[in-house]
Amino acid sequence: xxxxxxxxxxxxxxxxxxxxxxxxxxxxxxxxxxxxxxxxxxxxxxxxxxxxxxxxxxxxxxxxxxxxxxxxxxxxxxxxxxxxxxxxxxxxxxxxxxxxxxxxxxxxxxxxxxxxxxxxxxxxxxxxxxxxxxxxxxxxxxxxxxxxxxxxxxxxxxxxxxxxxxxxxxxxxxxxxxxxxxxxxxxxxxxxxxxxxxxxxxxxxxxxxxxxxxxxxxxxxxxxxxxxxxxxxxxxxxxxxxxxxxxxxxxxxxxxxxxxxxxxxxxxxxxxxxxxxxxxxxxxxxxxxxxxxxxxxxxxxxxxxxxxxxxxxxxxxxxxxxxxxxxxxxxxxxxxxxxxxxxxxxxxxxxxxxxxxxxxxxxxxxxxxxxxxxxxxxxxxxxxxxxxxxxxxxxxxxxxxxxxxxxxxx
Numbered sequence: 001x002x003x004x005x006x007x008x009x010x011x012x013x014x015x016x017x018x019x020x021x022x023x024x025x026x027x028x029x030x031x032x033x034x035x036x037x038x039x040x041x042x043x044x045x046x047x048x049x050x051x052x053x054x055x056x057x058x059x060x061x062x063x064x065x066x067x068x069x070x071x072x073x074x075x076x077x078x079x080x081x082x083x084x085x086x087x088x089x090x091x092x093x094x095x096x097x098x099x100x101x102x103x104x105x106x107x108x109x110x111x112x113x114x115x116x117x118x119x120x121x122x123x124x125x126x127x128x129x130x131x132x133x134x135x136x137x138x139x140x141x142x143x144x145x146x147x148x149x150x151x152x153x154x155x156x157x158x159x160x161x162x163x164x165x166x167x168x169x170x171x172x173x174x175x176x177x178x179x180x181x182x183x184x185x186x187x188x189x190x191x192x193x194x195x196x197x198x199x200x201x202x203x204x205x206x207x208x209x210x211x212x213x214x215x216x217x218x219x220x221x222x223x224x225x226x227x228x229x230x231x232x233x234x235x236x237x238x239x240x241x242x243x244x245x246x247x248x249x250x251x252x253x254x255x256x257x258x259x260x261x262x263x264x265x266x267x268x269x270x271x272x273x274x275x276x277x278x279x280x281x282x283x284x285x286x287x288x289x290x291x292x293x294x295x296x297x298x299x300x301x302x303x304x305x306x307x308x309x310x311x312x313x314x315x316x317x318x319x320x321x322x323x324x325x326x327x328x329x330x331x332x333x334x335x336x337x338x339x340x341x342x343x344x345x346x347x348x349x350x351x352x353x354x355x356x357x358x359x360x361x362x363x364x365x366x367x368x369x370x371x372x373x374x375x376x377x378x379x380x381x382x383x384x385x386x387x388x389x390x391x392x393x394x395x396x397x398x399x400x401x402x403x404x405x406x407x408x409x410x
Contacts, residue, residue, distance in 0.1 A: 004037030014082030035099035167203030
């Protein structure tokens with residue numbers, strides 16, 4: 001068992017005793033009461049925390065009234081031993097960081113016991129994920145004052161944020177894709193959802209770590225499509241093993257650039273949302289694609305309940321783990337010429353949870369044309385974009401002069 005940072009815990013308590021009015025608002029945002037591991041300092045801080053929440057005065061007298069006179073010597077020693085009242089935040093962070101390590105160490109011990117025992121791999125994976133989560137920066141609360149928020153806004157305007165580029169310049173005008181977003185891409189069978197998201201992945205992975213979870217297609221089939229798109233090589237000749245010499249030259253010549261792309265394909269059939277999360281953390285994902293949402297294994301009495309739970313879980317993962325999630329979803333076969341958000345199959349929860357919903361529309365009468373319908377967009381506009389689809393190259397291209405800029409999405 002790792003030892004607590006005795007000196008840092010003592011310094012935090014000493015700072016509070018010396019000047020609680022200044023120290024407690026700082027410390028309380030960094031350390032939780034259960035992050036003290038020296039029993040006497042844990043009790044003292046818990047008393048300070050209780051008084052602070054009740055908006056009561058904190059000093060030696062009020063604290064000892066809670067913990068008892070037997071702590072008097074400890075309180076006075078802590079106050080006298082504190083090196084500086086100006087470094088309160090740093091002492092608090094040292095306590096928080098040691099607490100993270102202690103919790104992670106405990107989980108690692110639990111993992112070794114599970115590995116040596118009869119626990120299945122899924123349970124071991126969950127414990128490993130919990131160990132990584134011990135280092136989440138959840139100690140500091142996300143409370144922002146009016147002044148801080150305003151100044152941060154000005155700073156962001158001076159230093160514009162770079163959003164993820166989808167590879168479609170027109171779509172980038174609508175979609176400000178960022179880590180933490182949950183995006184749904186819906187389409188009926190044969191609309192080209194997989195090909196479209198693979199092309200997006202190729203572009204995003206130039207600058208971000210991407211993981212593509214394929215729940216129905218084997219990795220080798222995914223790479224057939226990727227190489228066709230990346231090299232502009234005939235998909236039909238790839239599938240029939242009849243690649244021409246010039247095409248082989250193109251493929252081999254593209255390797256140096258292809259290998260620089262930062263993506264992994266995961267054969268994810270039977271995976272749960274928890275396993276997807278664990279794998280994403282393991283691979284340091286900035287963005288994950290899920291093909292497709294309702295194939296994820298989940299609990300629930302029926303398909304509607306399972307789909308609802310999956311959508312809520314993915315939304316939570318995106319928010320808490322700061323990962324952009326782009327999930328494919330099937331649309332109902334209701335005969336509409338143009339789908340809308342109500343066309344999403346199995347659960348209306350997707351409509352509620354998603355930051356943006358993009359629907360890929362396909363007309364049998366125009367096999368080379370597709371239409372992107374931005375049906376929901378919390379951070380931008382809704383509208384429509386015309387695309388050309390080259391099935392033999394597994395590639396989409398925007399019809400640059402033929403799209404509607406749409407309207408604001410309230």
